Amino acid sequence: MKSWTTWTATCIILCSIGFMPLHTSAVDNIGGTSPTQAQVKEPTKATASSPDLSSTSTFSSTIDKWQSTLAKEDGFTGWLHAHWNSYPLGPGTHGWAVILTDQGQEVGYMIVHAVDGGGFRLIEYGTGSSPLFSLATLYRSLIQRELIPSTILYDEFVQNETIIKDRLYMDTLTSVWKIALDDETYYLDAKSGELLPLTEDPTPRMAYALSFPSDLSYGTAQTLKRPPVDPYERMPWIEGTPLQVTSLPELKIALEQQGDLTYVTELYDAQVTMPLTVLGYQQWIFGDNYLILEHNGPRYVQLDASLGLGEIYP
Structure with a gap:
């Protein structure tokens, strides 16, 4: 165990040093030639990944309410006028990653799971320009590790269906990108974009109790x-x-x-x-x-x- 810990500490230190530019450079032009300047297009809310539920608390209205509530908290001001887009999480999870974007810049995320009796649970959320399951972070990471050519533009990467990009959220902090590329499968950390020493899908360490929906309606936190x-x-x-x-x-x-x-x-x-x-x-x-x-x-x-x-x- 100590050998793994020592190896991991060294690995993460080196990775964090090498990864610093990925999370500090601004992204400003989706059509540009520089892989570090891929701007995120502002998405529309009507996406195929949003669940079609007939409950009074729909997916879209729930996300809008949570966004409005969180935007009042310190550190969330960038959420006030942000647009969001949702993406499904893995097979059979009934969960979604919601990415918030303001004026072409990613400003935060939510991880949302459907509750068995109706409604939704806010499993995780965060702020900043490197949200969980950011396609921009993934794009820069794959280029830096020379897994895709630096000549490919960001929008081409997003639309390229030969690069299979699966989002796996197993439990708290077990969140990875599963990338199928050129008959090879790679796993990358969904937050930092670091390459992980995995050869198969990670297993959940625990199951979430999804018996009741999240309630953020009573004032500030x-x-x-x-x-x-x-x-x-x-x-x-x-x-x-x-x-x-x-x-x-x-x-x-x-x-x-x-x-x-x-x-x-x-x-x-x-x-x-x-x-x-x-x-x-x-x-x-x-x-x-x-x-x-x-x-x-x-x-x-x-x-x-x-x-x-x-x-x-x-």
Whole structure:
């Protein structure tokens, strides 16, 4: 286990250094010749991937309500006038990735699952220019790794049906692109675009309880959000002892008493150790609680699921 951890820490450090330009350069021209300047077209909301449900709370109206509510929160101002597009997640998941775009720039995302009794659950959401399952991030990553030619334009890449692009969201932080290209299959992290050491689809580490829909209708959330720090400055998961954090009250105490915290989870049968800075939490009155993690931008992941799949270190 320590050998995997050491290998992973080294690998991620090198990847993060090499990947820095992918997430800092602005994208501004979809028709341009530069692979780092692919602008994201503003999508329309009427997409084939949106579910056709006859409930009073339709998919489109639910996403619009969540977008309007979240746009009032600190850090979400870019959502106010954004357009969104939805994409199906994997076979049989009844889930969708919703990408928000404002004036050609990606500004955030939502991961949404249908609830068995009707309605929808907000599994995860986030802000920033590198949303989960961003085609722009995937495009730049494949070019940087020379898996597609640098001469292919962004819009050509998106429309190229010979490159199979499947979005797999198995559980919290187990989110990957599955790319079929030239008789080869590649798996890339859905947030950073890093190439993963996988040869087959990852298996879910847990099943989500989808018994009731998300409710963000009661005012603003209670939020604590700190500036990000580099988890590799101390790497507490190598030799340290994790804290006993299993609930939001315990997380609040840890944030008050311990200062900077690092969330660590083991992915893909312990082939990858992922350490992420804990930025804070977001608590909705009658909704879910979310753990805020820094991963190429803030990720708001369901608190209970995250604490069940990882550990927090001081």
